[in-house]
Amino acid sequence: xxxxxxxxxxxxxxxxxxxxxxxxxxxxxxxxxxxxxxxxxxxxxxxxxxxxxxxxxxxxxxxxxxxxxxxxxxxxxxxxxxxxxxxxxxxxxxxxxxxxxxxxxxx
Amino acid sequence: xxxxxxxxxxxxxxxxxxxxxxxxxxxxxxxxxxxxxxxxxxxxxxxxxxxxxxxxxxxxxxxxxxxxxxxxxxxxxxxxxxxxxxxxxxxxxxxxxxxxxxxxxxxxxxxxxxxxxxxxx
Numbered sequence: 227x228x229x230x231x232x233x234x235x236x237x238x239x240x241x242x243x244x245x246x247x248x249x250x251x252x253x254x255x256x257x258x259x260x261x262x263x264x265x266x267x268x269x270x271x272x273x274x275x276x277x278x279x280x281x282x283x284x285x286x287x288x289x290x291x292x293x294x295x296x297x298x299x300x301x302x303x304x305x306x307x308x309x310x311x312x313x314x315x316x317x318x319x320x321x322x323x324x325x326x327x328x329x330x331x332x333x
Numbered sequence: 334x335x336x337x338x339x340x341x342x343x344x345x346x347x348x349x350x351x352x353x354x355x356x357x358x359x360x361x362x363x364x365x366x367x368x369x370x371x372x373x374x375x376x377x378x379x380x381x382x383x384x385x386x387x388x389x390x391x392x393x394x395x396x397x398x399x400x401x402x403x404x405x406x407x408x409x410x411x412x413x414x415x416x417x418x419x420x421x422x423x424x425x426x427x428x429x430x431x432x433x434x435x436x437x438x439x440x441x442x443x444x445x446x447x448x449x450x451x452x453x454x
Contacts, residue, residue, distance in 0.1 A: 227435070235373075253436065255433060255438075258439060262443075269423055270423070272443070275440070275442055316375065316376065320430075320436065320439055321366060321427070323368070323376040323377075
């Protein structure tokens with residue numbers, strides 16, 4: 227069975243500060259990991275993915291994520307948050323999603 | 334423009350009145366899926382399809398039906414809707430999916446429609 231956990235319902239960060247949204251997963255075999263973002267009244271949009279190779283992957287809008295096999299984690303990061311980054315973020319392994327984390331970036 | 338189109342965006346209906354939510358993609362994707370989104374529960378998969386005429390249950394299939402007669406279309410059917418099916422529904426597609434053991438794997442991202450907000454009274 228596959229599962230994804232996002233331990234924080236909500237993450238608050240000040241604009242300009244670094245942000246981290248946490249994700250851990252459980253899957254047999256090598257994982258295909260994804261991050262998606264959802265803005266109000268919209269479907270989910272793909273941000274980045276890890277399939278194989280370098281543990282640090284870069285994606286859209288300045289986001290990056292670090293794959294850690296030993297900790298079965300795939301945390302989303304951004305060096306400097308923008309107010310426009312405020313949205314709902316979902317981690318996924320293959321086609322299975324976590325519960326989502328609401329990110330609020332405060333001006 | 335590459336997209337997944339689902340209709341309608343909003344739907345209010347009454348218990349027991351059959352309804353269909355349509356979904357169409359123009360990217361020639363093999364894999365398609367329906368999800369429902371509920372607060373605190375994230376996205377839960379209802380049904381998925383690996384290709385034409387191949388469909389399978391997801392995590393929450395009860396009360397739903399799907400069909401995949403053509404590659405581009407994947408309608409979601411509620412034969413007798415109930416209030417607990419009030420939710421936000423998303424159709425999504427991906428280039429392909431692979432069955433590996435008991436797991437469906439895919440290394441190509443999902444493309445989502447804009448959602449259908451269904452209210453059943």
